[in-house]
Amino acid sequence: MTSATRPPLPVWHRNTHLKDIDSLVVKYQILNFQGKDILVGRLKVDTPTPSGHAFIIRRFDTGAVSLTTMFQVAFPNASEELKKREIQWVEDTYDLTGNNGSSKDTSITLLAGTWVSPTIAVELGEHRSSMRNPTRPQTIGERGNKGSKSVVGPGWGAREAINIYNYRKQNLVKDKIADAAQRLKDEADETLRLLNLPSSLEALEHSAGLPPSLLQKAEQVRLQDGPAKIEATIAYLQRLAMDILDNEAFEDEAMRKDAAFDRPSSHEANAELIKKERHYRYILVRVAASDETVRQKWDDWKGSIVQLTSDPASTLSPSNRSSAEAAEAVKHSRALRAALEALDSLHREFQDFVRQAQRLADADDIYPRVLNAASGLEKLAEVKPKMFEDVFDQELAKYDKFLEEINKGESKQAELLATIERRNEQFLQSRREDLSLEARKNALRSLDLSYQKYREIIADLNERIQFYNDLMQIFIEFKTQCRTWSQQRSSEIHALARLVEESSLQDEDPDFEPPSPPRRRQDLRRV
Missing domain, CATH: 3.10.260 (Mlu1-box Binding Protein; DNA-binding Domain)
Known part of the structure; x- marks a missing residue:
């Protein structure tokens, strides 16, 4: 961003x-x-x-x-x-x-x-x-409460001119300064990535354990207990499921075997709820397929991520080199390191330029100058935004120094990258026959990639948990509807059961009368 x-x-x-x-x-x-x-x-x-x-x-x-x-x-x-x-x-x-x-x-x-x-x-x-x-803001030409002309704010043309200037200013700072600086850094980062820097250099400078760039990442994974955290989160996701209508259906089918009455079956009576339930299950099935993709990513990278949590001193074995080979490699590595540090300093300068330009833009208020110019222009003609082009050019000239620094920095970066490529080739030539260093370089690259995958997996799991929590709110409402419907069906079952029981008693005893409902208080007073 x-x-x-x-x-x-x-x-x-x-x-x-x-x-x-x-x-x-x-x-x-x-x-x-x-x-x-x-x-x-x-x-x-x-x-x-x-x-x-x-x-x-x-x-x-x-x-x-x-x-x-x-x-x-x-x-x-x-x-x-x-x-x-x-x-x-x-x-x-x-x-x-x-x-x-x-x-x-x-x-x-x-x-x-x-x-x-x-x-x-x-x-x-x-x-x-x-x-x-x-x-x-009240504009020039608008009448105040007493009918007098107000000059407390710019008119439409001047107001639009202010908006146009602010928009151009922001685009200039963003596109030609901030974005340009970021583009140069991205180009440099891509060049270093293709050259496998600084990993290959750190593999020599730190012959055992993890280099500083990876040590902090590994410590983060250890402190978070990364592998256990991922396993627990995946298990939690797998427990999120829905089972809503089974109890009611069981009660309904059991009653139908014993009761002698005609009543729509459960799956007929709750057709609308079943339709919703199937639709929600369909969503869960699709989500489960996506969950499996995350799980597969974890299975693929679990071993490498677990290795990040190991003791840094034993993570990678040291390389063995002769003193002559080591001296030659150190000579070229120092020259390469100096070029890399110069490139890093240049990028810090870029960020300083960006911050200075943004501070200038934040404090840059063209309002007084436009208002002053508008007060003179309105006497001659209707004020339009295009009349302020000269003002725009003069005010935007304040940012020329930052544009010049970015252009100089681009040329300087090109020279530094050329130097880095040349120094890196010399460095590689001095260590080309050292197989242990090559293996260590590949191992460091693998561990760095493992850390990136760890962050991806954690982010994926957090997003899925948030999705499930949001979806669960819908399911809770749906489950409430199902419970209400189930209670209604249960009450209906008990009512039908009483009718069947009363009918059976009448068949056995013709004089049997079902109990009358309790009288109201008004009826009792009449007796």
């Missing part, structure tokens, strides 16, 4: 009806798209619009929340252009992979709109809720 400032939010369109969020009720619905059933939750929120309400929607196959509906609830009367700007910023800033389907990822059903993970949704929601709800 980049840290570029988002476009200004239309706080004057804030939903004034959005007050007690805790009192809102989530309702669930099964949607069918492209032949697939998707469980969604809908949160109905009051809005100052003709319809009077809007919905926030969450899908439970991926757990994602609709960003489109979030914006509509937060700013119900904002223009389509303002909504597009916010959504575009989110799409450019966050990784939204896995939240919604696409032409590249057909395993997830594609739904309309932009979808974000719950974590991102909470982050965006907290930022929006912290925004104040200012009144729309």
